Amino acid sequence: MKKRSQSKSGICYLVGAGPGDPGLLTMRGAELLRQAEVVIYDYLCNPTLLQQAPATAEKIYVGKSAGNHTLLQEEINELLVTSTQAGKLVVRLKGGDPFLFGRGGEEAEALAAAGMKFEIVPGVTSAIGGLAYAGIPVTHRASNSMLTIFTGHEDPSKKESTLDYRALATIAGTKVMLMGVERLGKICEEFLAAGMDQNTPVALVRWASTPRQQTLTGTLATIAEKAKREHFEAPAVAVFGEVVPLREKLNWFETRPLFGKRIAVTRTREKASELVVALRNLGADAYELPTIRIEPVQEKKDREAFAEAVVQAHHYDWIIFTSPNGVAHFFEAFFKLHQDARELGNAKIAAIGPGTAQKIKEYHFEIDLMPPKFVAESLLQEFKKLGVENLKMLLPRASGARELLAVELENCGAIVDDVPVYQTIGVTEDASGGLQRFAAEGADLVTFTSGSTAQHFKNLLEKKSISLPEKLVLASIGPVTSSVMKELGMAVGLEAKQHDIPGLVEAVVDFFEVTGNG
Numbered sequence: 001m002k003k004r005s006q007s008k009s010g011i012c013y014l015v016g017a018g019p020g021d022p023g024l025l026t027m028r029g030a031e032l033l034r035q036a037e038v039v040i041y042d043y044l045c046n047p048t049l050l051q052q053a054p055a056t057a058e059k060i061y062v063g064k065s066a067g068n069h070t071l072l073q074e075e076i077n078e079l080l081v082t083s084t085q086a087g088k089l090v091v092r093l094k095g096g097d098p099f100l101f102g103r104g105g106e107e108a109e110a111l112a113a114a115g116m117k118f119e120i121v122p123g124v125t126s127a128i129g130g131l132a133y134a135g136i137p138v139t140h141r142a143s144n145s146m147l148t149i150f151t152g153h154e155d156p157s158k159k160e161s162t163l164d165y166r167a168l169a170t171i172a173g174t175k176v177m178l179m180g181v182e183r184l185g186k187i188c189e190e191f192l193a194a195g196m197d198q199n200t201p202v203a204l205v206r207w208a209s210t211p212r213q214q215t216l217t218g219t220l221a222t223i224a225e226k227a228k229r230e231h232f233e234a235p236a237v238a239v240f241g242e243v244v245p246l247r248e249k250l251n252w253f254e255t256r257p258l259f260g261k262r263i264a265v266t267r268t269r270e271k272a273s274e275l276v277v278a279l280r281n282l283g284a285d286a287y288e289l290p291t292i293r294i295e296p297v298q299e300k301k302d303r304e305a306f307a308e309a310v311v312q313a314h315h316y317d318w319i320i321f322t323s324p325n326g327v328a329h330f331f332e333a334f335f336k337l338h339q340d341a342r343e344l345g346n347a348k349i350a351a352i353g354p355g356t357a358q359k360i361k362e363y364h365f366e367i368d369l370m371p372p373k374f375v376a377e378s379l380l381q382e383f384k385k386l387g388v389e390n391l392k393m394l395l396p397r398a399s400g401a402r403e404l405l406a407v408e409l410e411n412c413g414a415i416v417d418d419v420p421v422y423q424t425i426g427v428t429e430d431a432s433g434g435l436q437r438f439a440a441e442g443a444d445l446v447t448f449t450s451g452s453t454a455q456h457f458k459n460l461l462e463k464k465s466i467s468l469p470e471k472l473v474l475a476s477i478g479p480v481t482s483s484v485m486k487e488l489g490m491a492v493g494l495e496a497k498q499h500d501i502p503g504l505v506e507a508v509v510d511f512f513e514v515t516g517n518g
Contacts, residue, residue, distance in 0.1 A: 014107060019044055041094075128176075159322065314343060321356050451481050
């Protein structure tokens with residue numbers, strides 16, 4: 001995609017961010033975020049969405065919560081206009097849908113009055129999508145076919161309410177109230193006075209569609225007192241009507257095995273998303289806490305050794321890959337020098353673990369040997385069965401990797417070139433916001449997929465003077481990682497039996513089930 005010229009006129013996109021689940025952002029919204037030069041976002045926007053914006057994009061928080069307004073609405077309007085006037089592609093990211101009690105209409109009016117170009121990108125509203133995550137359909141053929149949405153937080157400058165509680169109380173169908181949970185008692189009183197049945201089912205859904213979601217049910221006569229007793233505060237959606245009891249059968253989101261568990265994932269920024277998505281799909285509040293980044297080797301002797309190995313790749317009997325990173329670095333270099341995959345010659349390929357094997361298959365090579373257990377010791381046993389005397393072997397691996405594999409293969413008579421092709425570097429910046437979140441909120445569990453992630457996690461916390469929360473569980477992907485963790489004085493709370501991402505996810509689920517915290 002071509003970069004926009006700064007000389008072009010700016011444009012502002014008012015984008016609905018959805019109720020909280022980042023997966024509910026529309027494709028159009030995601031496309032615009034990836035192009036954004038300025039992102040102006042709200043309190044109810046999931047901060048994960050900001051990761052879709054370019055690192056160079058200016059990100060401005062203008063959130064408003066009860067009693068705490070970063071900017072007045074007039075100042076937000078002015079910011080939108082001035083940013084657009086500067087020739088920028090501006091994304092105004094708003095929770096839910098920008099035109100449903102989101103003041104998007106006012107912001108669009110301000111842009112129009114200033115002669116600025118703008119577009120509206122609708123979003124999933126919590127009035128429908130948020131309630132769906134609580135197992136409450138706003139319409140149902142058997143009980144109602146009407147939906148009324150109103151706000152419980154009207155413009156405070158108005159002399160009197162424009163809500164007709166008598167009309168709301170007598171109209172058929174489901175009624176959904178956005179905002180105003182702090183006025184719930186008064187609103188319920190108004191409904192009762194207007195003749196609404198005191199046994200009308202009511203539900204409150206807080207932080208809808210996120211792993212922090214909470215749902216409280218009652219009746220029109222009891223819900224306000226229940227909310228007060230449970231300290232049920234904003235942001236919350238209220239729904240009144242006969243659809244509420246359907247939650248007993250349709251509550252799908254809050255019953256997932258990791259619902260409500262906060263899990264920090266320590267991997268590289270590029271690799272963390274795979275594990276984060278898997279955990280989120282099981283209900284966890286999973287977030288990235290990158291501790292390392294992967295870079296090509298820097299030392300001249302290592303670069304020269306790697307280049308020589310790639311040139312002479314066809315001379316090896318075996319090429320042994322121990323990680324997806326080793327695969328990627330090797331084949332990227334290989335195809336810069338060779339146009340034909342057949343130039344790898346007759347070299348056979350061994351891989352430790354299905355993740356490594358899958359990466360090899362992406363380059364259209366098959367695996368000749370993969371051990372039953374995803375550790376070097378298991379691969380050694382397989383090679384001993386085959387016999388390796390006088391065979392030439394190449395190990396393209398991380399700088400500083402364990403020497404066991406190379407040493408033991410040489411002890412068996414193999415000729416081994418153990419070549420560093422990449423290195424892990426500790427991350428100190430907090431581009432994902434994960435470190436800040438860990439310091440502020442902690443976690444129930446932290447995952448480690450390598451010894452280097454554990455080492456750099458400890459270094460990072462020491463550098464930032466962050467203490468580990470009490471009862472924090474540390475999860476390891478396998479025995480090699482666990483060994484490093486123990487050397488670092490880190491208590492291993494659980495270890496995956498299958499030493500890959502699916503195995504780690506399974507171990508996390510099993511842990512919370514066994515401990516009764518699921």
